[in-house]
Amino acid sequence: MTTEPPHLTASAAELLSEPNANRIRAIRAERWVHYSRANHVLQILNQLLDHPRTTRMPSFAIYGDSGMGKTMIMEKFRREHPPLFDSGAGVERTRVLAL
Numbered sequence: 001m002t003t004e005p006p007h008l009t010a011s012a013a014e015l016l017s018e019p020n021a022n023r024i025r026a027i028r029a030e031r032w033v034h035y036s037r038a039n040h041v042l043q044i045l046n047q048l049l050d051h052p053r054t055t056r057m058p059s060f061a062i063y064g065d066s067g068m069g070k071t072m073i074m075e076k077f078r079r080e081h082p083p084l085f086d087s088g089a090g091v092e093r094t095r096v097l098a099l
Contacts, residue, residue: 030072038073045077049095074098 005013015023044060051058062070075098083094 032072032076038069038076041073042077042080045073049081 008016015026018026041062048058048060062073064070078096078098081096083092085092
């Protein structure tokens with residue numbers, strides 16, 4: 001019987017038995033790291049998404065130096081709101097368009 005090291009999550013402990021190539025790939029993969037400012041921005045974006053349609057919709061600009069996480073925030077928000085296929089209309093509905 002093997003036991004997980006107490007300092008690792010279950011998914012991290014599972015990687016211990018994987019071949020080196022898989023472990024290296026997992027280490028190099030992007031992952032979301034929660035931090036308060038990014039979570040606040042995601043809250044604002046969710047509020048904007050839930051805003052009722054009006055003639056002049058509110059907007060929100062995110063700015064900062066290169067490498068500060070702007071693209072990661074946008075990608076996380078886009079992943080949380082994937083396009084949905086409307087089988088009745090036969091079209092894909094996109095609530096979040098990332099440019």
